[in-house]
Amino acid sequence: MKPKPLGASLGALFLLLACLVPVRTAFAEDPSWKISGSASYESGKFGTGSRVTTLYLPLTLKYYLPQGDLSLTASYLFQEGTNVVTVLEGIAVPIQKPKNAKKKNSAVNGLGDTVLKGSYYLLEENGRFINVSLIGKIKFPTADENRGLGTGQFDEEFGMELTKRVRTQWTLFTDFYYTFIGNPPGFDLKDRFSFDVGVAYRINSPLTLSLFYDQSTALLPGGSISSDLSGEIEYRASRSVRLFAELLIGLADGSPATGGTIGASVRF
Numbered sequence: 089m090k091p092k093p094l095g096a097s098l099g100a101l102f103l104l105l106a107c108l109v110p111v112r113t114a115f116a117e118d119p120s121w122k123i124s125g126s127a128s129y130e131s132g133k134f135g136t137g138s139r140v141t142t143l144y145l146p147l148t149l150k151y152y153l154p155q156g157d158l159s160l161t162a163s164y165l166f167q168e169g170t171n172v173v174t175v176l177e178g179i180a181v182p183i184q185k186p187k188n189a190k191k192k193n194s195a196v197n198g199l200g201d202t203v204l205k206g207s208y209y210l211l212e213e214n215g216r217f218i219n220v221s222l223i224g225k226i227k228f229p230t231a232d233e234n235r236g237l238g239t240g241q242f243d244e245e246f247g248m249e250l251t252k253r254v255r256t257q258w259t260l261f262t263d264f265y266y267t268f269i270g271n272p273p274g275f276d277l278k279d280r281f282s283f284d285v286g287v288a289y290r291i292n293s294p295l296t297l298s299l300f301y302d303q304s305t306a307l308l309p310g311g312s313i314s315s316d317l318s319g320e321i322e323y324r325a326s327r328s329v330r331l332f333a334e335l336l337i338g339l340a341d342g343s344p345a346t347g348g349t350i351g352a353s354v355r356f
Contacts, residue, residue, distance in 0.1 A: 120152040126351025130336070132344035134182050135312045138193065140169030142344075144178030144200065156208040156221075162230075163200030165237050169193060174236050176243070177203060177227065181307055181314070182342065183239070183275060196235040202228040213253060223247035223265065233272055241270020261286040261300070269307060277307045294324040304342075312341035328355040 128144040143166040150159035165175055170193055173180045178200065204226050211220040225245040231238025247265035254260060267280040286300035303315040320334040329352065336347035 120355065122148075122150040122152070122353055122355045124148045124150070124351060124353035126332075126349050128178055128347065128349040130180065130344035130347035132180075132338055132346070133341075134173055134180055134344070135341040136170050136173060136182050138170040140167065140173050140180050142167045142175060142178070142180045144175075146178060146200070156206060158207075159203075159205045161203040161205070163202075164197070165200045165231065166195075166197040167236060168195040174233070174239055175200065175231065176239070177201065179314075180344065182311060183272075183277065183307065194235075196232075196237060198232050198235060198237050200231045201238045202230045204228070207249070213251070218250050218252040221249045223249060229270070239270055239272050239277070241272060243270050244268045257290045259288040259290075261288070276309070278305070278309065280307060281305045296322045296324075298322070306342055314338075314342040315340040316343045316347075318347075329353070 125147045126145070128146075129141070130144075131139065131141040133139055144163060145165070146161050146163040148159050148161040150157055163178065165178070167175065167180070169180075174183045175181070206224045208222045208224075209219070210222050211217060213219045223246065225243075225247070227243040227245075229238055229240045229242060231240075233240030245265055245267040247263060249263045250261070252260045262285045263283060265280075265282045267282070269277045269279050271277050282302070282304040284300050284302040286298055288296055288298040290296045298320040300318045300320070301315070302318070303313060306313055316336050316338045318334055318336040320332060322330055322332040324330050331352050332350070334347075334349040336344065336349075338345045338347075
């Protein structure tokens, strides 16, 4: 079992605490909150030879700061399929090669992992440059690892998110993340590098279409990468309420074959 670098935990915690520096200023002004909820359904074999379906129900509370934001996500999970996969932030991933595992089908449900995320707005576009945000994230193992709903270990993630508006209607996205994966006893999971690229087109004031490509490295030595293509439509019902829906198509063995999400968010 590989040791987790101490710097991973301390670094993620430092970035989260850095986002708290302007809190006093924020409360002196007008605090801005957002609550969002969604339901995500995914189905696929994930390289295991047996179909796995997952229903992921996250609820996120976010607080906007002058130079960043903080969010806390709790979730509930329903999963049906083989016991050689687990769930990382709502996504089923293989954690043991089928040839080395005694597979057993089951249907389970329960609390998912809890995620604390902080973003620091390093650079703002201001019409000429790009938006750059630094990301720090800690996953708390609140899911039951014995039922395949999580690994039972802490994960820490660092990342960078970049956006650039092109003209009035187009926005380009690219994100990079590195996750230090905690190891359950008896496993040797690898740390994960992920990236995505995307484009959004604002059809009119309330309606926006987006297209994203995501890819992540395998958690198992010799395992398949995860890559998928997703399309999203967002409708701004009012100044504070947004509705969204997403369809996903897997492009690799380590990805779900199909998936979909519906959700809403309210700012107050």
